[in-house]
Amino acid sequence: QLQLVESGGGLVQPGESLRLSCTASAFNLDRYAIGWFRQAPGKEREGVSCISSTSGIFTHYADSVKGRFTVYRDSAKNTVYLQMSSLKPEDSAVYYCASDRIEYLTLCTLSPDKERYDIWGQGTQVAVSS
Numbered sequence: 428q429l430q431l432v433e434s435g436g437g438l439v440q441p442g443e444s445l446r447l448s449c450t451a452s453a454f455n456l457d458r459y460a461i462g463w464f465r466q467a468p469g470k471e472r473e474g475v476s477c478i479s480s481t482s483g484i485f486t487h488y489a490d491s492v493k494g495r496f497t498v499y500r501d502s503a504k505n506t507v508y509l510q511m512s513s514l515k516p517e518d519s520a521v522y523y524c525a526s527d528r529i530e531y532l533t534l535c536t537l538s539p540d541k542e543r544y545d546i547w548g549q550g551t552q553v554a555v556s557s
Contacts (some may be wrong), residue, residue: 474537
């Protein structure tokens, strides 16, 4: 079964850092663009960051996280990471990773379109509070 698993969430204070991981057991993440999304209570799911397949070198960030978050791959571990620094209370949400259904894309999109991103993880909670 094709599945993504997120981990690394937790409770931190403002200004601290977290690194989220997105792993897959049954398919090679290098072939697919991977998106990171988040959803806070009462809000719509929004795109945070994405990274193209390894056919390209493209990354993209929402304005709200640009300069604070970094997305990158470790191909040997079949894992995509989201390094989050200088966290703010407004970053609190459930974070999801998702895989684009199209292989070998050299770009990626922040739109949480489930017809585009067809495999989703179960989410990991991030809470930023003093």
